[in-house]
Amino acid sequence: MIPEPGVVPAALAEPTVRVRAGWTAAVVLANVGVFAAWLGPIQVLLAQQSEAVAPGNKEFVFGLVTGVGAAVSVFANPAFGAISDRTTSRRGRRAPWVLAGAVGGAVGLLVLAGATAVGLMIVGWCLMQLFGNALLAAATATVPDRVPVDQRGVVGGWVAISQVLGALVGTALATVAGGIGLGYVACAGFLLLSVVPYLLRSHDAPLVTPPPPLVLREFLRGFWISPRRYPDFGWAWLTRFLFNVGNALGTLYLFYYLQDEVGRADADTGVLILTAIYSVCVLVTAIGFGGWSDRSGRRKVFVTGSGLVMAVAGVILAVWPTWPGAILGAIVLGTGFGVYLSVDFALLTEVLPSARDRAKDLGVINIANSLPQVLAPAIAAPIVKHLGGYPVLYLLASAVTLLAGVLVRQIRSVD
Numbered sequence: 268m269i270p271e272p273g274v275v276p277a278a279l280a281e282p283t284v285r286v287r288a289g290w291t292a293a294v295v296l297a298n299v300g301v302f303a304a305w306l307g308p309i310q311v312l313l314a315q316q317s318e319a320v321a322p323g324n325k326e327f328v329f330g331l332v333t334g335v336g337a338a339v340s341v342f343a344n345p346a347f348g349a350i351s352d353r354t355t356s357r358r359g360r361r362a363p364w365v366l367a368g369a370v371g372g373a374v375g376l377l378v379l380a381g382a383t384a385v386g387l388m389i390v391g392w393c394l395m396q397l398f399g400n401a402l403l404a405a406a407t408a409t410v411p412d413r414v415p416v417d418q419r420g421v422v423g424g425w426v427a428i429s430q431v432l433g434a435l436v437g438t439a440l441a442t443v444a445g446g447i448g449l450g451y452v453a454c455a456g457f458l459l460l461s462v463v464p465y466l467l468r469s470h471d472a473p474l475v476t477p478p479p480p481l482v483l484r485e486f487l488r489g490f491w492i493s494p495r496r497y498p499d500f501g502w503a504w505l506t507r508f509l510f511n512v513g514n515a516l517g518t519l520y521l522f523y524y525l526q527d528e529v530g531r532a533d534a535d536t537g538v539l540i541l542t543a544i545y546s547v548c549v550l551v552t553a554i555g556f557g558g559w560s561d562r563s564g565r566r567k568v569f570v571t572g573s574g575l576v577m578a579v580a581g582v583i584l585a586v587w588p589t590w591p592g593a594i595l596g597a598i599v600l601g602t603g604f605g606v607y608l609s610v611d612f613a614l615l616t617e618v619l620p621s622a623r624d625r626a627k628d629l630g631v632i633n634i635a636n637s638l639p640q641v642l643a644p645a646i647a648a649p650i651v652k653h654l655g656g657y658p659v660l661y662l663l664a665s666a667v668t669l670l671a672g673v674l675v676r677q678i679r680s681v682d
Contacts, residue, residue, distance in 0.1 A: 285418050293464040295429045297365060297406050300461025301399045302433020303440065304372055307454045308379065309333060310434060310542065311441040311535050313392070314522040319447070320385060326523065326651065328385055330644030333519070336392040337640030340400045344637060348404035348630030359471020361405035361412070368402025369462040373455040375399075380451035400637070402462070404630050409471070411616045411629070419616055420561035424553040424609030431549040431605070438542045442535050499618040500628075502677040507615070508635035510574070510607060513668030515643035516660060517581055517600070520651060528588045528657045537590070541597040548601025553609040566614040567675050569606050574672015576603030581665030585658040611675075618680060 317329040347364060354360045375394030382388045407426075414422045440457060441450040494501025521541070526534035560566055580600035583592055615632055650660045 284415070286414050286422065290413070290468060290470075291422055291425055293468055294406060294409055295425050295432075297369075297402070297462045297465040298426055298429030299433045299436060300369065300458045301372065301402045301406070302430045303437035303461070304376060304395060304433075304454045304458040305399060305437070306430075306434040307437025307441040307450065308376075308392070308395070309519075310438045310538050311522065312379070312447055312450045312454075313388070315535070316379070316382070316388060316447050320383065320388070326520070326648050328388075330519075330648050331385070332388050332392050334641050334644040335389050336396040337637050339393045340396040340637035341634050341641065343397045343400035344404050344633040345627055345630030347401040348408065348633075349627035351401075351405045351408065352627050353474075355474050357473055359469060359473050361409050361471050362466055362469045364401050364405035365462050365465060365469075368398045368400070368405065369459055371398025372402065373459050376451045376455035376458070380448040380455075400633075404633065406465070407629050407633070409469070410612075412471070416617065417561060419613040420559075420566075420609060421554070423612035423616070424556070427608030427612050428546075428550050428553045428605065430608065431546045431553075431601075435542050435546040438539045442539045497618070499678045499680045502674065503615055503618050504632055504635050506570070506671045506675045506678075507611065507632060508639065509667055509671035509674065510577075510611070511636050511639040512642065513577065513581070513664045513666075513671065514604070515639040516647055516664035516667065517584070519640075519643050519647055520657075520660070523651075524584075524588075524657055525593065529590055529593055531590065537593070541593060544594060545597040545601035545604075548598055549605035549608065552602050552605030556606045556609055560610045560613060566610050566617075567678060569610040570614065570675045571672045573603045573605075573607035573610070574668050574670075574675075577607065578665040578669040578672075579603075581661045581668065585661035585665070588657060614675075614678070618678065 313332060314325070314329055317332065318325040321328040347368075351360050351364045354363060356363045372395050375391050375396075375398060378391030378394060379388060380391075382391055410419065410422060410426060436457065437454055440453040444450040444453040494504075522534050522538055525531045525537040525541075529537070531537045556569055560569055577600055580596045580603065583596040583599060586592075587595070615629070646663075647660055650663070651657060
């Protein structure tokens with residue numbers, strides 16, 4: 268990172284004290300909560316609801332709702348990140364937005380629980396995306412705020428697997444709750460409970476020196492981070508974008524893939540089983556390889572290798588559309604994605620341009636997570652319907668993921 272001139276306030280200083288396991292667990296749980304609230308609906312509930320509302324046009328409705336919601340998240344994450352960077356609450360810069368995000372996200376899920384029309388589905392999902400990204404932007408920024416560089420592989424591994432644990436928890440809640448409405452209520456309740464430990468023990472350092480007065484033009488201009496001035500940040504953004512395009516193409520229609528291509532009548536249970544297998548593989552590799560990258564001081568070689576492994580998973584799903592093939596694909600994908608999640612997050616924290624703008628800069632990075640959710644439905648729906656179906660979709664996902672793994676080699680300041 269580029270050092271700030273003069274005396275650095277505690278909230279902006281590069282951390283040197285290693286964090287304890289309890290703090291890490293609280294951050295991970297808050298992340299699990301928001302990802303459960305996102306991925307339970309995406310993996311099961313929104314797909315079922317789209318089929319109930321528009322049975323003859325389920326793919327379009329599902330893509331419309333998720334795409335509009337993802338468009339909201341493109342702007343919400345960096346905006347709330349920048350706002351949290353400027354927050355001067357006595358509770359710190361991050362905790363107030365973790366609380367607000369959990370409450371607002373729960374409201375969005377409850378709207379979805381009663382939605383019987385496409386318009387109301389869009390409203391509820393947009394609320395969940397808006398406030399969920401407020402929570403995520405603040406919670407993600409706590410890692411570079413509090414964790415020393417030589418501990419970020421391990422802590423980043425735990426934080427990164429929260430996405431996978433969230434998928435498992437959310438899918439389980441959506442599957443066993445006993446209906447679409449109850450599934451949303453269960454996800455909302457878990458979201459609210461998940462942030463309590465963090466709020467009780469966050470110990471965020473407050474920003475005691477008020478930031479400069481807000482000038483809207485300068486505020487908006489701050490979201491552009493020049494790839495010419497910060498090339499490693501630019502390459503990190505591009506590679507994460509491509510990884511997430513590949514991942515979105517591969518997972519968006521998993522429910523329909525199992526239902527229509529593999530031929531499972533219980534597609535929701537199938538998604539839960541595959542998510543559990545995938546999650547175990549991610550858990551093992553994320554923790555193991557995150558620590559390995561800390562000890563070796565190397566990040567890029569792990570990211571490149573993970574891209575290759577994830578590409579193999581897509582090929583398996585494309586050429587072997589059976590239940591055993593889906594299980595093997597989940598194992599291979601989880602193995603590769605676990606390495607990617609832990610090591611790439613640690614790499615990203617090392618190329619942020621400024622300590623003062625950590626949450627905003629991570630929010631810009633998170634556009635690379637959310638923008639593919641906008642693009643994927645527009646790409647995937649015509650492929651599934653008219654341009655070769657699921658084999659072509661999964662081969663495309665493999666190609667994009669492999670390209671991302673190769674391009675990460677362009678980052679120069681991190682080994």
